[in-house]
Amino acid sequence: ETGVTQTPRHLVMGMTNKKSLKCEQHLGHNAMYWYKQSAKKPLELMFVYNFKEQTENNSVPSRFSPECPNSSHLFLHLHTLQPEDSALYLCASSQEIGVQYFGPGTRLLVL
């Protein structure tokens, strides 16, 4: 596979569940990102990893827990989410300032 892949593409979970989103990039990039995209709101940057080190946490609630085991993989662990956390979660990778390659996203619904 090429580019940035995300699994699962769709996820429905209850507020007491624990689930994980996975992102994989096949581009050899050093930086990876998690974004949240909600209807009628700007794209929200959640986390930035650079060479596996977290360099940005944009005041994200602790019920979202990122993990970056290597430069190619990024996870977002979810637990005790709220209905307002329902959104499209996008992963991206980058090697050049401002040029980011996005995955197709995971559409999350919290019931």
Added chain:
Amino acid sequence: AQSVTQLGSHVSVSEGALVLLRCNYSSSVPPYLFWYVQYPNQGLQLLLKYTSAATLVKGINGFEAEFKKSETSFHLTKPSAHMSDAAEYFCAVSDARGAQKLVFGQGTRLTINP
């Protein structure tokens, strides 16, 4: 702090007409500016970028944008709209000093009428 403002959350044009999507930025340092496009059920894709070279930047699919420092603008244009241009368009700004963050505008949904 850097920010971008996209004027108009929804723009509708006829097929073959000029497309103009507006973006104004705010930055305390020389900015890098970008336009991204998002088609339904997909992630964002880079259309074009300005990184302090030529002020008129050409991108993919016939789009171009002009950096105007005096107006703090980076509007996106296409001379003739095609049905396949229907999508959401995002303007973004980055810190030219090297930060890898992008700050996105709220997006403009472009609809093409046959």
